[in-house]
Amino acid sequence: MDSRTEIITVTVADGKQIKVEVTPIGSEEDVSNSIQSFEQVTGAIEGIAKSVLGTIERIKPKKAVVEFGLELATESGQLTALLVKGSGKANLKISLEWS
Amino acid sequence: MYENIDQLIEILKECTVRLKTTNESGTGFFIAPGTILTCAHVVKEAETLNVFWKDILYKGKVQSHLKSPLLDLATIGFVDSSPQNHPCVYTDKETTLSDDLYSYGYTDEYPNGDSVTFQFEGSYRDEFYQNLLKLKAGHVRPGLSGAPLLNLKTKAVCGIIKRTRDRSSDLGARAIPIETFFSQWSDILTKQKDFHRNDSRWTSLLTRENQLQDELNSSNNFNSSIIRKMVSESLTDRELNDLCFDEFPRVYDQFSEGMAKAAKIQILIEFCSRQRDFPKLINFIKVANPNNFARYRNSLKNLD
Numbered sequence: 288m289d290s291r292t293e294i295i296t297v298t299v300a301d302g303k304q305i306k307v308e309v310t311p312i313g314s315e316e317d318v319s320n321s322i323q324s325f326e327q328v329t330g331a332i333e334g335i336a337k338s339v340l341g342t343i344e345r346i347k348p349k350k351a352v353v354e355f356g357l358e359l360a361t362e363s364g365q366l367t368a369l370l371v372k373g374s375g376k377a378n379l380k381i382s383l384e385w386s
Numbered sequence: 387m388y389e390n391i392d393q394l395i396e397i398l399k400e401c402t403v404r405l406k407t408t409n410e411s412g413t414g415f416f417i418a419p420g421t422i423l424t425c426a427h428v429v430k431e432a433e434t435l436n437v438f439w440k441d442i443l444y445k446g447k448v449q450s451h452l453k454s455p456l457l458d459l460a461t462i463g464f465v466d467s468s469p470q471n472h473p474c475v476y477t478d479k480e481t482t483l484s485d486d487l488y489s490y491g492y493t494d495e496y497p498n499g500d501s502v503t504f505q506f507e508g509s510y511r512d513e514f515y516q517n518l519l520k521l522k523a524g525h526v527r528p529g530l531s532g533a534p535l536l537n538l539k540t541k542a543v544c545g546i547i548k549r550t551r552d553r554s555s556d557l558g559a560r561a562i563p564i565e566t567f568f569s570q571w572s573d574i575l576t577k578q579k580d581f582h583r584n585d586s587r588w589t590s591l592l593t594r595e596n597q598l599q600d601e602l603n604s605s606n607n608f609n610s611s612i613i614r615k616m617v618s619e620s621l622t623d624r625e626l627n628d629l630c631f632d633e634f635p636r637v638y639d640q641f642s643e644g645m646a647k648a649a650k651i652q653i654l655i656e657f658c659s660r661q662r663d664f665p666k667l668i669n670f671i672k673v674a675n676p677n678n679f680a681r682y683r684n685s686l687k688n689l690d
Contacts, residue, residue, distance in 0.1 A: 291554050298409075314552040315560070317458075319412040319428040320494045320529035364528070 297366060299325045309359045309366065316364040323366035328359060331368035339381065348383035355379045388486075388538050390591040395488060397588055398536050398543075399499065401475045403439045404492040405446070405462070405532065407432040413491030413533040413547075414462060416474045418577035422462040423567060424532030425548055426451050429460050437462065439469045450571070457516070458548060459567055461574070474581045475534055476588045478542030478599075479565040481506050485540075487521060489547055491533030502526060504558060506537075517566060519545050522558040526550035535561045541592050579604060598683065607688045608664040614655050616682040617667070620675035623647045629670055630654060634663075 297307045304322065335355060343351045356378060358371040370378050401415045405428055412428030414437070422437065429435060429448050437446035445465040481487075485506040493500050504524035511517045519535070526547065535545035545561035552558075568575045582589050589597070621629065626647060630638040637657045641650055658664045668686060672679040 293554070311553060314557065315549050316553065317425070317427045317531055317548060318526055318528050318550045318553070318559070319410045319425065319531040322409045 293361065295323060295361065295366070297323045297325050307359055307366075309361050310369065312360045312362045312367075312369070316361075318364075321364060323361075325366075327366045328357070328368045332357065335370070335379075339379075343381075343383070346383070348385055350382075350384040352382040353380070388541075389593065390541075391538060394536070394541055394588070394591050395490070395501075397473050397591075398475065398488070398534060399490050400440075400473050401534065402490055402492075402499070403437050404497070404499075405429070406436040406438070411492070411497075412529055412531040415532070415534040415543075416472050417461070417477075417567070418474055418574045419472075419581050420463060420468050421449070421574060421577070422446065423546065424460055424462065425546065425562070426458045426460040427548075428532045429462070434465065435462070437464070439472065442469070444469060457562075457566065457570065459546070459562065459570070461571065473585065473587050474578055475543040476541070476582055476592070477544070477564045477568075477575070477578065478537070478540045478596075479544060479563060480540050480542070481519060481537055481544045481563075482539075483508065486538040487524075487544075488536045488538055489524075489530065489533045491530040491547065493527035493529035495527055497529070500527075500530075502530070502559075504535075507558070509563075510560070517563055518548065518560040519563055520558070520560055523556055524558050525556040526559040527553055530559075541596055602668055602683075602686065603665045605665070605687050606662060608659075608686060609688050610655050610659060610664075612682055612685050613658075613664060613668065614651055616671055616678055616686070617651050617654070618648070620671045620678040623650075625674065626650055626654075629674075633666070633670065634658075 292308050292310055294306050295309055296304050298304050339353050356371050358369045360367050360369045403414045403422055405412050405414050405424055407429060410428055410430055412424060414422040414424035417423040429451065433448055435446045437444045444467065446462045447465050449461045449463045451460045483506060487504040487506055489502050490499060502524045504521035507520045507522045509517055510520050530547050533547040534543045535547055537544045543564060545563050547559055547561050549560040551560065634654060634657060637654050640653050658667050
């Protein structure tokens with residue numbers, strides 16, 4: 288993955304603006320200067336969690352622990368979330384217990 | 387190499403404005419008196435926006451908006467007061483390989499204005515983006531969308547910056563050709579020409595070559611017998627066929643087997659006269675046979 292990063296302005300839920308470090312993916316993009324909404328990232332977190340939960344509910348373990356790491360990126364000028372490797376080798380780590 | 391270029395760049399900067407909506411900012415420029423041109427993706431769905439010209443805030447109103455992947459252009463007027471005594475860009479679609487280009491706009495890193503230079507690398511056309519100018523060796527940051535692209539050779543604006551090829555390096559950019567705009571808003575070209583007839587800030591810096599070309603492009607009073615002679619002497623029968631097939635298909639459709647070259651030229655001349663297409667024909671002769679063009683150039687127009 289491209290190691291270059293950019294600092295961009297993002298609007299969070301209460302309307303405040305924060306600076307966020309992101310990794311640009313791809314290259315060509317329209318070049319207006321946009322203030323991005325953080326909802327694009329929170330939506331991705333919700334989507335990933337719901338997908339994993341669906342599988343866990345079908346196999347019914349007694350306990351489940353899910354870890355995933357996200358990195359923020361911009362693609363064609365839009366803020367997006369990248370599923371990336373965490374502290375271990377996996378980018379999505381799931382532990383299930385039945386006993 | 388480029389005479390008067392510093393003065394020209396100062397006027398170009400004066401033609402630019404910084405645009406700001408709730409969530410977007412970018413660049414625009416005066417294409418005609420009281421009318422700003424920018425990219426539609428800079429204004430998005432906004433109906434009004436802030437326009438900063440020489441650090442003074444004006445209220446802008448989006449006049450027309452063509453946000454399709456094909457065009458991505460918008461024009462902006464003013465609500466209440468509008469800037470006084472602003473210059474307007476001078477436009478010319480001509481761009482040839484390796485032309486040196488210059489742009490100026492308001493970027494995220496330099497919101498008070500920044501310059502960038504490029505070289506023209508060629509045109510790109512597909513169904514989605516229609517026709518875009520490909521530019522190399524220039525670093526384009528967010529905020530430069532809608533900035534004017536000045537051709538330093540012709541001393542005229544030939545395009546509008548739309549995309550960066552990489553925001554982190556000097557890979558270049560893509561721009562919308564100025565003729566794409568005028569194909570939709572030809573009335574604004576007339577207003578721009580009228581402006582430059584009364585305001586010489588830009589035109590006084592043009593070379594004699596630019597002025598002659600401009601006179602040819604804007605004239606409606608051509609000497610058809612001289613043009614007929616020039617075409618006849620400049621092109622072979624085969625070259626004439628190729629020109630008409632490529633550029634004047636409605637003329638080519640009237641050619642028949644064994645038709646004499648003189649008869650074909652007559653059809654072409656009559657067509658150009660009806661369609662006011664003499665400038666297009668003359669420009670092709672200028673490229674195909676520059677010596678012949680130079681010989682006839684001073685007599686192509688009738689005396690007004």
